[in-house]
Amino acid sequence: MFVISNPWGCMNSSPLEIQSFNSPLNQPVINLRRLAINSKKEFYAEATEHDWIKQIILEFDEVKAENVEEEIPPSDLSLKFSIQKKQNETFGEHVLLCGNIICQFNVECVRCLVPVHQKIMADFNICFVAEQLAEKSEYEDTLSLFIDQTGYELYFYSDNSINLIDFIYETIALNKDPFPLHDINCKGLCQFCGENLNKVACIHVKGS
Ligand SMILES: [Zn+2]
Numbered sequence: 151m152f153v154i155s156n157p158w159g160c161m162n163s164s165p166l167e168i169q170s171f172n173s174p175l176n177q178p179v180i181n182l183r184r185l186a187i188n189s190k191k192e193f194y195a196e197a198t199e200h201d202w203i204k205q206i207i208l209e210f211d212e213v214k215a216e217n218v219e220e221e222i223p224p225s226d227l228s229l230k231f232s233i234q235k236k237q238n239e240t241f242g243e244h245v246l247l248c249g250n251i252i253c254q255f256n257v258e259c260v261r262c263l264v265p266v267h268q269k270i271m272a273d274f275n276i277c278f279v280a281e282q283l284a285e286k287s288e289y290e291d292t293l294s295l296f297i298d299q300t301g302y303e304l305y306f307y308s309d310n311s312i313n314l315i316d317f318i319y320e321t322i323a324l325n326k327d328p329f330p331l332h333d334i335n336c337k338g339l340c341q342f343c344g345e346n347l348n349k350v351a352c353i354h355v356k357g358s
């Protein structure tokens with residue numbers, strides 16, 4: 151575990167450092183050469199505006215509106231974060247990414263397959279360090295870093311650029327319900343005839 155003092159962490163930077171507030175992020179790759187050390191930028195991306203982020207949420211959507219009779223809530227994904235490039239002896243050039251992901255999509259009830267709406271709100275603090283550091287023994291089992299009393303998940307960048315796709319997928323995958331049920335008492339489908347037992351009692355149900 152690394153602990154270093156960092157007076158310019160995500161939580162306490164001066165607003166004067168922000169060069170552009172809430173710029174749209176038109177593609178998932180951020181070129182680190184274009185970030186000055188210690189300067190801070192803020193970005194957002196939304197499924198309604200940005201195709202690359204719409205593609206991500208479509209992959210989590212198990213239910214397409216056109217395939218079901220009932221009306222289902224729309225799916226959506228938005229991402230907001232600040233990004234700050236830093237440099238020190240311990241981590242070399244590294245990048246702090248702090249923000250949140252809000253997303254909603256529709257999956258199938260694991261028992262009866264009707265649509266279930268999922269909504270995820272996740273805050274994140276991430277530190278990207280250069281890929282070359284991954285080979286050092288200190289990083290072997292390291293998943294997070296502590297910088298100025300703030301914990302950061304550890305990710306690696308390569309070629310002087312950060313690709314946000316993996317981290318967005320992982321954040322949604324980790325926070326989504328692995329066993330979605332439309333109702334905690336869902337009776338599921340009959341294993342013999344496939345009837346939805348929440349709606350009908352088929353002849354295979356005991357006692358009917
Ligand atoms: Zn169900």
Ligand SMILES: [Zn+2]
Binds near residue numbers: 340341343352355
């Ligand atoms: Zn049946």
